[in-house]
Amino acid sequence: MSVEMLRVIGLAKSFTLHNQGGITLPVLHEVDLAVSAGECVALDGPSGAGKSTLLRSIYANYKPQRGHVLVRHDDGAVVDMATAAPRTVLDVRRRTMSYVTQFLRVIPRVATLDIVAEPVLRARSGIDAAAARARAADLLTVLNVPERLWTLPPATFSGGEQQRVNIARGLAADHPVLLLDEPTAALDAENRRAVIGLIDAARARGAAIVGIFHDREVREAVATRLFDMGQVRAAAA
Numbered sequence: 001m002s003v004e005m006l007r008v009i010g011l012a013k014s015f016t017l018h019n020q021g022g023i024t025l026p027v028l029h030e031v032d033l034a035v036s037a038g039e040c041v042a043l044d045g046p047s048g049a050g051k052s053t054l055l056r057s058i059y060a061n062y063k064p065q066r067g068h069v070l071v072r073h074d075d076g077a078v079v080d081m082a083t084a085a086p087r088t089v090l091d092v093r094r095r096t097m098s099y100v101t102q103f104l105r106v107i108p109r110v111a112t113l114d115i116v117a118e119p120v121l122r123a124r125s126g127i128d129a130a131a132a133r134a135r136a137a138d139l140l141t142v143l144n145v146p147e148r149l150w151t152l153p154p155a156t157f158s159g160g161e162q163q164r165v166n167i168a169r170g171l172a173a174d175h176p177v178l179l180l181d182e183p184t185a186a187l188d189a190e191n192r193r194a195v196i197g198l199i200d201a202a203r204a205r206g207a208a209i210v211g212i213f214h215d216r217e218v219r220e221a222v223a224t225r226l227f228d229m230g231q232v233r234a235a236a237a
Helices: 051-058 086-095 112-123 129-142 161-173 187-205 216-222 229-234
Strands: 003-018 025-034 039-045 066-073 077-080 098-099 177-181 206-214 223-229
Touching: 003 051, 025 051, 025 206, 039 051, 039 229, 051 066, 051 177, 051 206, 066 086, 086 098, 086 112, 086 187, 098 112, 098 129, 098 161, 112 129, 112 161, 112 223, 129 187, 161 177, 177 187, 177 216, 187 216, 206 229, 223 229
Parallel strands: 039 206, 039 223, 098 177, 177 206
Antiparallel strands: 003 025, 003 066, 066 077
16 A cells, blocks of 8 residues: 555635735635655646645645644654644755755855755765766756756757756756646657656655646646646635
8 A cells, every 4th residue: 555645634724915905815715735655746727726835834824824734754754734833844845855846046156066966965875976967967867957057057949948957957866756736738749758757767666746737738747646736716716
């Protein structure tokens, strides 16, 4: 039986619009979700259903008004990302959970190869820089980032190249929990196939994956099941 890696219980998140007279905008209401090792759950539903808000709440970028986000961390210990101390949240991100967005945010003037290798060095004690760079090189090759770019910082790369660097960085450390927010947006067919292959490989090694995939072909290729966010919003109405 697969090990449960992530459980969301009764999660509620709303935003207060202070520039609109303090109006409260409810986004998530009593969300319950469980994801086991080897699953890829695709968040489904229309724009505005709260898909990205749910991912950001799981990653603790957003603090929910109530509910729990339980993550299996550090040989089975369970961390509630909704209430954990900042130091613990950072440790979960370092060793257990990756979050791949559409946008690359890194320190300027750092070489692409080192940007991708850095999460491996943070996550794995005892690994040397050469091995981490070798892992980074493998991923950049699969994602068709030309080797001539590896020693350059990615600030001047095209949008698609930056996105592929971001995917490589997010997958480099083989974290057991992956959050993916439109990882194939704006990629061409060849690179979409490459990303699909990497997601399938992560799931095959036992990663628990939650993702947003607006591209139907990608969603059908990688998802083991759908989670209907529209039903969540309907229940809140």
